[in-house]
Amino acid sequence: MSWGTKIVASVALMLLAALIALIFEGADRVIQARIQRRLGPPLSQPFYDLVKLFAKESLLPSDALPWLFSGGPVFAAASALTIFLYIPIGSLPPVLAGGGDFLLALFLMFLSSFALILGALAGASPYGEIDAKKELDLIASCSVPLSVIASSLAWFAYRQGLPGAPFSLETFVAKPVWSVAGWSGIMGLIILAAAFLSLIPALADRVQRNIFGGSSRHFSGRTLLLSRLARNFRTLAFCSVFVSLFFPGSMGRFLDLRELALFSVDFLFFWVKVFLVQTVAVTWGGAFLGRFKNSRLSSFYGVAVTGVALAGLLLLFLDARL
Amino acid sequence: MSTLFFLLRQACRKRLTNLFPFPHMPESLIEALHVVQEGGMEMNRPLPTPPSLWGKVAYNRERCTGCGNCLERCPSGAIEPSADKKKVEIDIAFCCFCGRCVDSCPVSALAMSDEFLCSSLDRREMRLADSGPLRLSGEGDLWSLERKR
Amino acid sequence: MDVLTLPLNPSGSLEPLAITVSLDGDRIVDARIRHGALHRGIEEMALHWNLFQVLPLAERICGFCSLSNALTFARAVETIAGIVVPPRARYLRTLFLELERISSHFLWLATACHIAGHEALMMAVLSLRERVLDMLEGLTGKRSNCGVAAFGGTRVNLDDADIKALEEMIAFYRRELPPLQEVLVEGPLLRFRLQGVGVLPKEVAVRHGVVGPVARASGLYVDLRWSSPYEAYGDFDVQPRQVSDLMGRSRGDAFDRMVLRIMELRQSLEIIETLLQGIPGGNVLAVKKDRRLAALLRDAEGRALVSVEGPRGESLQRVTLCRGKIALSSWTLRSATYVNASSWPLLLRGEELSDVALIINSTDPCIACTERLFPLRPSPVPEMAPLRLSSAEDGEAAKEVAP
Ligand code: SF4
Ligand code: SF4
Numbered sequence: 024m025s026w027g028t029k030i031v032a033s034v035a036l037m038l039l040a041a042l043i044a045l046i047f048e049g050a051d052r053v054i055q056a057r058i059q060r061r062l063g064p065p066l067s068q069p070f071y072d073l074v075k076l077f078a079k080e081s082l083l084p085s086d087a088l089p090w091l092f093s094g095g096p097v098f099a100a101a102s103a104l105t106i107f108l109y110i111p112i113g114s115l116p117p118v119l120a121g122g123g124d125f126l127l128a129l130f131l132m133f134l135s136s137f138a139l140i141l142g143a144l145a146g147a148s149p150y151g152e153i154d155a156k157k158e159l160d161l162i163a164s165c166s167v168p169l170s171v172i173a174s175s176l177a178w179f180a181y182r183q184g185l186p187g188a189p190f191s192l193e194t195f196v197a198k199p200v201w202s203v204a205g206w207s208g209i210m211g212l213i214i215l216a217a218a219f220l221s222l223i224p225a226l227a228d229r230v231q232r233n234i235f236g237g238s239s240r241h242f243s244g245r246t247l248l249l250s251r252l253a254r255n256f257r258t259l260a261f262c263s264v265f266v267s268l269f270f271p272g273s274m275g276r277f278l279d280l281r282e283l284a285l286f287s288v289d290f291l292f293f294w295v296k297v298f299l300v301q302t303v304a305v306t307w308g309g310a311f312l313g314r315f316k317n318s319r320l321s322s323f324y325g326v327a328v329t330g331v332a333l334a335g336l337l338l339l340f341l342d343a344r345l
Numbered sequence: 346m347s348t349l350f351f352l353l354r355q356a357c358r359k360r361l362t363n364l365f366p367f368p369h370m371p372e373s374l375i376e377a378l379h380v381v382q383e384g385g386m387e388m389n390r391p392l393p394t395p396p397s398l399w400g401k402v403a404y405n406r407e408r409c410t411g412c413g414n415c416l417e418r419c420p421s422g423a424i425e426p427s428a429d430k431k432k433v434e435i436d437i438a439f440c441c442f443c444g445r446c447v448d449s450c451p452v453s454a455l456a457m458s459d460e461f462l463c464s465s466l467d468r469r470e471m472r473l474a475d476s477g478p479l480r481l482s483g484e485g486d487l488w489s490l491e492r493k494r
Numbered sequence: 495m496d497v498l499t500l501p502l503n504p505s506g507s508l509e510p511l512a513i514t515v516s517l518d519g520d521r522i523v524d525a526r527i528r529h530g531a532l533h534r535g536i537e538e539m540a541l542h543w544n545l546f547q548v549l550p551l552a553e554r555i556c557g558f559c560s561l562s563n564a565l566t567f568a569r570a571v572e573t574i575a576g577i578v579v580p581p582r583a584r585y586l587r588t589l590f591l592e593l594e595r596i597s598s599h600f601l602w603l604a605t606a607c608h609i610a611g612h613e614a615l616m617m618a619v620l621s622l623r624e625r626v627l628d629m630l631e632g633l634t635g636k637r638s639n640c641g642v643a644a645f646g647g648t649r650v651n652l653d654d655a656d657i658k659a660l661e662e663m664i665a666f667y668r669r670e671l672p673p674l675q676e677v678l679v680e681g682p683l684l685r686f687r688l689q690g691v692g693v694l695p696k697e698v699a700v701r702h703g704v705v706g707p708v709a710r711a712s713g714l715y716v717d718l719r720w721s722s723p724y725e726a727y728g729d730f731d732v733q734p735r736q737v738s739d740l741m742g743r744s745r746g747d748a749f750d751r752m753v754l755r756i757m758e759l760r761q762s763l764e765i766i767e768t769l770l771q772g773i774p775g776g777n778v779l780a781v782k783k784d785r786r787l788a789a790l791l792r793d794a795e796g797r798a799l800v801s802v803e804g805p806r807g808e809s810l811q812r813v814t815l816c817r818g819k820i821a822l823s824s825w826t827l828r829s830a831t832y833v834n835a836s837s838w839p840l841l842l843r844g845e846e847l848s849d850v851a852l853i854i855n856s857t858d859p860c861i862a863c864t865e866r867l868f869p870l871r872p873s874p875v876p877e878m879a880p881l882r883l884s885s886a887e888d889g890e891a892a893k894e895v896a897p
Pocket of ligand 2 (some may be wrong): 354412415416432433449451455468
């Protein structure tokens with residue numbers, strides 16, 4: 024691809040991802056309301072919110088570092104959107120392919136979280152600081168199992184000889200890891216998938232109890248909008264990475280389609296899968312789990328989920344040995 | 346697991362909320378209500394209320410003897426002597442729907458109706474000088490404590 | 495040690511309290527709680543009103559213990575005036591006290607679920623609560639603040655259809671409560687969230703003199719219905735429920751308080767069930783004629799100290815009547831939360847900041863009831879023109895707000 028097409032494709036994809044993130048948020052709210060036996064807002068509510076927040080004044084705390092305070096959310100939203108450039112959508116290759124795009128996606132995810140936290144810290148309020156610190160703690164403890172999962176998958180892909188670079192998402196999409204695993208391998212993969220799934224609600228800000236309204240408390244107007252968008256984009260990106268890793272498979276190939284039909288069917292199928300994952304992990308997971316205090320969550324993710332992920336790694340290891 | 350089943354069951358059950366007056370808030374509620382009045386739109390009815398509901402006070406001016414019992418009993422000072430000092434007037438805006446005036450009236454000139462939508466843009470509309478003869482339970486939608494005693 | 499002192503706004507505790515916490519990292523080393531945001535001057539107001547007006551006022555001190563407060567007041571006045579409540583009215587009062595307890599405990603459960611982040615469970619609990627509210631609405635005409643209490647009896651009477659409806663309600667709860675209990679008590683989620691939070695050991699509970707469900711969850715046998723039965727409670731088995739009966743042991747933490755309240759819900763249903771079978775006939779008012787009641791109250795003089803076990807524990811009132819007027823000469827209220835609040839700093843110490851709301855809520859605080867006990871300091875009242883609300887055009891509807 025030439026640079027020009029790449030830029031056009033990137034912008035188009037980012038806009039599309041933003042749109043889908045908002046639609047999914049609306050759907051999330053409707054389903055949540057259904058679980059609570061309410062009607063819930065209309066599907067278009069996130070768009071109304073967007074317009075409303077956009078029109079509101081963005082307040083700047085007097086002690087804040089202006090560039091970091093307002094730049095943090097912008098950066099967070101932008102880096103979360105960039106992730107989509109590294110994710111193969113359906114049968115389409117990612118716009119910016121590279122050898123280590125899986126790691127890059129995770130890195131961008133954390134970058135986006137950190138940018139938001141830095142923005143909150145720049146607000147120079149003790150309340151924002153407390154929540155930001157808690158969030159930092161949680162993200163740090165989430166990164167442990169996530170890196171275990173990532174490296175075990177890559178190792179397994181490399182070991183079983185999946186074609187392509189081991190850390191590339193395309194490798195996992197081209198040939199599902201499930202197809203090269205034996206019984207214990209499948210067990211291990213299921214465990215890893217469950218561990219990955221359990222991380223999604225935490226990163227979607229669904230299971231932690233934010234006493235002061237979370238790290239986005241001091242944002243208002245456009246900065247609040249961006250911080251919320253960043254969270255939505257991150258959730259969507261996370262679900263997409265999950266789909267690419269554990270839930271590949273092409274509808275178009277199954278239906279024996281070609282060319283444009285193949286691409287478009289797979290494209291739609293991909294978003295349907297992402298929607299399913301998001302509904303299960305974020306909407307239902309959030310409603311099921313409730314909110315926990317951050318110290319318990321940190322120990323849960325840092326110890327229990329890491330342990331589970333290590334068990335998965337062990338099973339994969341056994342599978343590769345046998 | 347049981348929690349999950351509980352939530353699944355709950356998600357499948359009927360919606361709890363009654364979407365009164367409209368499922369989603371219209372741009373202007375007053376305009377929407379005008380449209381409803383002209384028959385241009387359907388409105389969700391409020392939930393049915395039990396006949397025993399304590400709504401707005403109803404007052405039969407004719408029957409009132411002006412004894413002033415209710416004046417003494419009203420905790421919120423909603424009842425005032427009328428201009429000619431012979432009867433009373435009730436300011437619904439002050440009423441806290443306690444029903445004490447109904448209790449105290451020796452001639453049953455007061456009753457709690459089951460009308461509960463009593464907001465108004467004009468404060469003077471909230472002053473009740475007479476609501477005609479009371480229809481006690483069995484005859485209509487008004488209810489008095491008499492029945493329960 | 496680097497201690498950060500931070501005032502928590504009501505969104506941090508979900509109650510109108512001014513809490514100042516000293517934090518070491520995430521741990522609370524000290525907490526100071528200042529009341530007073532909800533002081534409405536009710537006691538002062540009551541001194542200027544007549545007794546008939548004060549009764550609905552007592553009802554409106556708090557929405558969820560409204561009957562307990564009103565009934566305590568009515569009982570105090572009856573004690574002074576020597577009015578004997580007829581048996582049927584005593585049963586009805588018991589019935590409504592238990593209905594109120596059910597509604598209040600359900601509301602507490604819903605709040606606990608809300609603070610634990612289980613919005614879906616909260617809605618489930620609230621939908622169950624709806625049934626008892628409908629019942630109250632059907633019986634009394636109001637869902638809360640239902641003016642049941644009257645001097646010398648109750649203002650409502652039941653007929654056979656009402657009793658049948660009550661029995662249906664009990665059957666409904668018999669059916670719907672066990673699945674909820676399974677989720678809340680046996681399920682792992684709330685246990686993970688609530689267990690070990692806000693522990694109040696038995697010895698400390700005794701020392702702080704806590705009352706109501708908080709004391710019972712700490713393993714104390716504190717229940718006025720049992721220890722000094724009033725109204726019709728003497729006729730039933732109202733043995734205080736203990737968490738250790740159900741869970742094997744009790745620790746006195748937030749989880750135990752939840753379990754205890756669920757047990758008390760079932761106890762209330764049992765009480766109502768037995769009550770309905772033996773409800774005596776007769777009058778519900780001791781003094782039917784208004785004029786006679788007024789005369790009785792006018793002649794009454796003296797003071798009484800009366801307490802009633804409300805949903806949150808003992809609600810105590812000291813009432814003094816003056817002779818020659820149907821009016822109070824003093825009125826002091828001490829609600830259950832006033833007593834329980836003394837344990838809050840202790841409960842909060844050593845806990846995490848995220849748990850402040852959870853811990854304070856686990857004692858089922860009712861700030862509206864609590865902040866009635868502050869002595870009004872006599873200070874010179876500045877001269878002020880009476881507040882007038884007048885309609886735009888004419889002065890006809892003008893009206894003084896002064897009581
Ligand atoms: S219902 Fe109560 S507040 Fe209303 S007018 Fe009658 S006595 Fe006064
Ligand atoms: S108590 Fe009845 S009769 Fe007496 S003034 Fe009031 S409404 Fe009239």
